[in-house]
Amino acid sequence: MSVFSLLIAGWILLEKNPARAGTTKISKKDAHYQTHPDDGKMCMNCQHFIFPGGMSSMMDKMPDMGGMKDSMGMGNMMAGRCHIVAGPISPMGYCRFYQEKG
């Protein structure tokens, strides 16, 4: 086998590795995802949550006002995405990878 063939084989193996570059997300089932908050913890307050188009900066600029963001129903507007869990994610959801925004 030539060096060139080994390089090609290595490249193919890297391309087929699902863990490579974090391109594979965890299923909702494996993440124990639920569509409702857990003891006040919800996706919209998780650092992994990606708000639907353009809302992230708006939400970050809003003052918290003692939890009013949560109670105003802002989380029910649209599904967002998650850096870790696959598929549309409810802002009101929760999973075992929850990490509160710092």
Ligand code: SF4
């Ligand atoms: S990691 Fe879990 S809690 Fe955080 S945004 Fe993703 S699905 Fe929601």
